[in-house]
Amino acid sequence: MSTTTEPIAEETEQVVRPFAAFLQEQSGGQLHDELSTRLHELIEAVRETGKAGAIALKIDVKPIAGTDGRTVTVTDTVTSKVPKTERPKSIFFVDDTGNLSRTDPRQPVITGLREVESAPAPTQPRSAK
Template structure:
């Protein structure tokens, strides 16, 4: 084998590098699985990001320190919105200040304990 054949650049497959990273590979596998579940549940997009930092060792030539970070953007369910009205003082109110209150109507508080219905014989 000649020197030029031995010194040719060869890019090792990234998948091979990643499988050597045990913990990171496992974390990515679990994170992707959880992300797919949340995307299915919410119907919204999400993402998994792997950042690999490569820095040369300060004391030894040809040695590199590799660190990684896995981040996930999990899709969230929409939060419900409520309607409010601005009153004359500029504050928000659940009641429309431009609509007259109907006499005799009142908000009933729900009972502390649910009512238990009995079966008729």
């Protein structure tokens, strides 16, 4: 009877560090603060305009030359597309010389108008007979 023993493979569970912990440490915490502020501004603009917006986070990881590959630099870039409120529109008329005017140059100007006093409101209701 031959007995062979196979080495038992040790199962090592890889522990993945939470991404939120990285966000709080990157750039001395500035990345987390910036994302929090931009998200708040985005939500406010979306509620105000009723339009969609977005935030994008880009993380670049590069090895440092001459190291064993265990040392890297991490840089981040945050971009956001915040919806804007529409600016109010104005109506102008173009005169014969090509300039803009708030009044229609083809409309005659009415002069001699005066304000008329309004009659006092009746104090007692009238009855219909």
